[in-house]
């Protein structure tokens with residue numbers, strides 16, 4: 446084609462044919478190169494390679510056998526490559542650490558060639574990620590940092606988790622698992638099942654009620670109670686049950702069906718001083734708060750026994 450003119454369709458077709466048969470074709474702009482090709486473009490014949498061609502094709506052959514892959518012996522104590530001249534003593538950084546991989550002296554010390562290649566790849570320029578921790582049953586609690594976050598479950602109850610260890614609530618079963626063990630285990634503190642409407646909450650509501658008369662006496666009346674009188678208030682033979690505590694006398698009759706330890710236990714304190722029994726069982730219980738509304742008087746000597754108005758003593 447003359448310079449500056451478009452190639453004809455036929456020349457383009459020929460050029461494409463030449464490219465199809467494996468020879469690099471000159472760029473289309475290089476029209477001179479195409480025209481200077483002495484071989485007639487239309488006469489190219491292509492025949493499939495014969496068997497002889499295949500046999501004459503030179504075969505690739507290994508010219509050098511690389512035998513640098515380290516070998517290990519499981520039967521001996523040697524953990525280093527057999528042909529490694531380096532000593533086996535441990536060194537820092539560790540053989541598979543990222544520090545060693547990033548250093549130029551990583552060379553060949555006890556690291557398999559495949560691993561060496563992967564770590565030293567210059568493509569990323571990044572350090573390889575640290576090895577994943579091996580998940581074992583104890584690995585999550587074996588480190589000091591993990592131990593600082595661990596919930597102490599073996600050395601006692603958790604703080605602020607429910608009532609005290611000896612509390613009636615803890616022994617009531619409502620917070621205990623309802624498995625056979627919890628049910629069959631006897632309550633070591635002899636807690637009883639209270640009747641409906643006689644829970645501690647019901648008692649708390651009752652003592653706050655202004656209309657409730659829990660002393661069994663006219664409102665505002667306090668008595669001087671001699672020991673002889675206290676002894677007669679046993680809760681039997683139509684008499685109320687009184688008990689003294691720290692010099693004060695209480696009518697414990699209304700509390701009997703509310704007592705978590707049962708009426709029988711509470712009745713042991715009837716007609717006498719209940720301080721020692723009380724403190725032996727549950728010193729954490731606040732008697733005065735719970736039975737304040739049941740106060741009937743003060744315990745006095747036998748010679749001082751007479752009924753009087755006690756308003757001025759409050």
Ligand code: HEM
Nearest residue numbers: 612613614634635636705706710711713714722723726735
């Ligand atoms: C008269 C005043 C008393 C009051 C206000 C009182 C109050 C209580 C309270 C609130 C509980 C539940 C304790 C808890 O949940 O931790 C309880 C339980 C109990 N009480 Fe009393 N009590 C009194 C006297 C007595 C006496 C004199 C005895 C024994 C002779 C006794 C024996 C028990 C027993 C065995 C339990 C069950 C175990 C327990 O839950 O701690 N109580 N009492």
